[in-house]
Structures are given as structure tokens and as C-alpha cells.
Amino acid sequence: KYPYSHRASTRWHCKPNRRLFSLTRLQHTKSDAFEVLAESYEFNEIEGRCLAFRRAASVLKSLPWAVQRLEATQDLPCLGGHTKAVIQEILQYGRSFEVEKILSNERYQTLKLFTSVFGVGVKTAEKWYRRGLRSFRDILAEPSIHLTRMQQFGFLHYGDISRAVSEAEARALGNIIDEAVRAITPDAVLALTGGFRRGKEFGHDVDYLLTTPELGKEEALLLSVIDRLKHQSILLYCDYQASTLDMDQLPCRRFEAMDHFAKCFLILRLEAGQVEGDLQRVEGDSRSWRAVRVDLVSPPIDHYAFALLGWSGSRQFERDLRRFARLERKMLLDNHALYDLTKKEFLEAKTEKDIFAHLGLEYIEPWQRNA
Numbered sequence: 572k573y574p575y576s577h578r579a580s581t582r583w584h585c586k587p588n589r590r591l592f593s594l595t596r597l598q599h600t601k602s603d604a605f606e607v608l609a610e611s612y613e614f615n616e617i618e619g620r621c622l623a624f625r626r627a628a629s630v631l632k633s634l635p636w637a638v639q640r641l642e643a644t645q646d647l648p649c650l651g652g653h654t655k656a657v658i659q660e661i662l663q664y665g666r667s668f669e670v671e672k673i674l675s676n677e678r679y680q681t682l683k684l685f686t687s688v689f690g691v692g693v694k695t696a697e698k699w700y701r702r703g704l705r706s707f708r709d710i711l712a713e714p715s716i717h718l719t720r721m722q723q724f725g726f727l728h729y730g731d732i733s734r735a736v737s738e739a740e741a742r743a744l745g746n747i748i749d750e751a752v753r754a755i756t757p758d759a760v761l762a763l764t765g766g767f768r769r770g771k772e773f774g775h776d777v778d779y780l781l782t783t784p785e786l787g788k789e790e791a792l793l794l795s796v797i798d799r800l801k802h803q804s805i806l807l808y809c810d811y812q813a814s815t816l817d818m819d820q821l822p823c824r825r826f827e828a829m830d831h832f833a834k835c836f837l838i839l840r841l842e843a844g845q846v847e848g849d850l851q852r853v854e855g856d857s858r859s860w861r862a863v864r865v866d867l868v869s870p871p872i873d874h875y876a877f878a879l880l881g882w883s884g885s886r887q888f889e890r891d892l893r894r895f896a897r898l899e900r901k902m903l904l905d906n907h908a909l910y911d912l913t914k915k916e917f918l919e920a921k922t923e924k925d926i927f928a929h930l931g932l933e934y935i936e937p938w939q940r941n942a
């Protein structure tokens with residue numbers, strides 16, 4: 572079943588339901604009970620359970636009413652026995668003992684800390700943990716550890732890039748990128764994606780899609796933009812990934828999470844003077860700039876709608892939309908295309924609305940996709 576049918580009909584918006592928040596959000600730790608459970612399973616590589624908790628959390632978050640009794644959750648989709656037991660515990664005691672046990676677990680704490688570094692995934696974090704490392708100091712003092720360039724910059728700018736990016740900062744970066752793009756290709760297409768497109772007030776980075784009306788020029792545009800940012804001395808780090816898109820392979824290729832578009836994961840230098848108001852800063856920090864993570868993706872114009880839908884997220888919304896397409900419509904959806912398994916053909920789309928129409932769904936605005 573499409574778990575968001577109730578969402579489209581109830582006017583659900585991006586500000587999370589406060590009362591529900593007080594249910595699953597553990598006050599003393601500022602963490603969401605189900606997010607902690609999901610993460611714990613992710614760290615133990617039990618993917619099925621991890622996704623089950625993420626889905627349950629997103630269904631609960633979407634409710635226009637507060638859960639006050641367990642019976643009220645009876646008709647909701649995606650809530651399993653384990654989830655209901657946790658809800659019951661929170662309703663009864665105001666806390667979840669299972670979640671508290673995880674939060675005080677050394678392995679969980681260490682993996683959480685390590686994976687908070689740009690460029691460090693669960694596998695690497697786990698490897699370091701198994702070698703007895705427990706802190707950043709341990710890692711940086713261990714001579715046999717080779718850090719990738721991404722990880723080196725992750726540590727270098729840790730304070731800045733682990734601090735939330737504000738809407739004003741995202742807007743300022745938007746102006747900088749827009750200026751760079753226009754200077755190179757005046758009629759280029761530039762679109763804000765990710766959390767800020769969904770109306771979030773804060774993000775961990777800023778995401779943009781950029782492309783050219785002329786097919787095949789998009790990758791060169793992205794490279795020129797990067798080059799321009801470099802010459803403006805605002806490029807602190809760039810991980811560029813060339814396009815690996817090969818349309819000839821499309822029908823037999825598997826539909827996957829990672830897409831094949833040219834893209835770059837950047838760290839940019841943002842000056843306080845460019846931001847309306849001030850930079851997000853910790854008290855006592857008087858620097859005139861901060862580092863911000865920015866993602867730029869450059870799909871060819873004929874893949875634009877799929878790329879826009881895919882990069883607008885949320886991750887959970889994308890997962891559920893793809894799952895719906897597969898199970899309910901016998902269609903495969905990813906960041907590049909929509910394939911109808913029954914008709915054995917690709918379905919074209921110029922806009923996101925076209926894609927929702929192919930799926931037989933009512934169009935959902937980005938701010939309604941904060942699953």
C-alpha cells in the first residue's frame with residue numbers, strides 16, 4: 572500500500588507535528604527514538620529492520636494528530652510489533668529503555684561520532700572501532716591510518732560542516748552559484764533541490780541541479796562552474812565525479828540508489844558579508860567566513876525531471892515512491908528514468924508532474940515530501 576495516501580489528503584506540512592514530536596523525541600537526548608533504533612540496525616548492517624523503523628517514523632511524523640493511546644495506531648500502515656512495543660513503552664513510561672540502552676552503548680556512540688565526519692561511512696567507522704579507536708584524537712594520532720582526501724577535509728572543516736546551514740546561508744550560496752552559472756551559460760537551468768527545496772529551515776548541505784538547454788553541454792558547464800569557483804578562491808574542496816551515464820545499457824541495467832550523472836561534492840567558503848543577517852556560528856567565533864557543504868549535479872536536460880524528483884528527496888520519500896512504483900504499478904523508478912515492466916518501455920517526462928501522472932498519483936509539492 573502507498574503509505575502516503577493519508578498524507579496527500581490531510582494538509583501535511585514540513586513543520587513536524589509538535590505533539591507527536593514530544594512522543595518519539597526523547598527530551599533529554601534530543602534524538603528521535605525511532606531514528607536511534609534505525610541507526611543502531613544500520614550500524615549492525617541489518618538493513619531490513621533499519622528501513623522498517625525509518626518507515627514507521629515517517630508514518631508517525633506525518634500524522635495530523637498526536638498518538639495518545641496505542642489503539643489509535645491500529646489502522647496505520649508500516650507499524651510492526653517492535654515499533655508498537657516502543658510506542659507503548661514511551662506512552663507508559665515517557666521513555667524507551669531499549670533506546671536508552673543503545674544510546675549508552677560504546678559501539679553505537681563511537682560509530683555515530685565517526686560517521687559524522689564527511690567521507691566516513693559505516694564500514695570505515697566499524698574498521699576503526701574494531702582497531703580500538705574511540706575518538707578523533709585516537710584516529711589522528713594513529714600513524715598507520717590512511718585518510719582519504721575527503722576525510723582529511725572532513726576533519727579539517729569538521730566544526731563548520733557539522734553545523735547546520737541556515738536558509739539565509741543557502742540563499743547566499745544560491746546567488747554565488749547562480750552568478751557563476753550565468754556567467755558561463757546565460758540560458759542554463761539551475762534548480763535548488765534537497766531539503767531546502769522541501770522548505771526546511773536548516774540543512775546539512777545545499778543541493779543544486781544544473782543543466783543546459785542544449786543536450787550534451789551540461790558536463791562542460793559543471794566543470795566550468797567548478798573552475799570559476801576555484802579562481803574566486805571560494806572552493807575549499809571538490810570531489811568531482813564524471814558522468815557514467817550510458818543510455819544503451821538502460822533497459823537491462825539495474826535501478827539503483829546511486830545515479831550516473833556528472834556531479835561534485837564541494838566544500839565552499841562563505842563570507843559573512845554575503846549572508847543576510849549573519850553566519851551560523853558558535854558563540855565566541857568571530858571569523859568572517861564559514862565552510863559549507865554543497866552538492867552540484869548535472870543531468871542531461873532529457874533526464875532533468877527524474878533528476879529533480881530524485882534529488883529533491885527526502886530519502887525516505889524517494890524510497891517509498893520507488894517501492895510504490897515497483898509493487899503497485901510494475902514500474903521501475905530511479906534518478907534517470909521510469910520504466911514500465913508491463914509495456915517494456917521507458918516513460919518520458921519533462922516535469923515532475925508528468926512522472927506523478929505516469930504513476931497514477933496526485934502531484935505532491937516538495938514541501939509535502941518531508942517523509
Ligand code: TTP
Nearest residue numbers: 765766773774775776778881882883884885886
Ligand atoms: P541530501 O543532501 O543528503 O539530503 P537532504 O537535502 O534531504 O537533507 P540535508 O538537510 O541533510 O542535506 O540528499 C538530497 C537528496 O538527494 C536525497 O533525497 C537523496 C538524493 N541523493 C541521490 O539521489 N544520490 C546521491 O548520490 C546523493 C548523495 C543524494
Ligand code: MN
Nearest residue numbers: 765766776778
Ligand atoms: Mn541536502
Ligand code: MN
Nearest residue numbers: 765776778866
Ligand atoms: Mn546533498
Ligand code: MN
Nearest residue numbers: 824827830831
Ligand atoms: Mn543507473
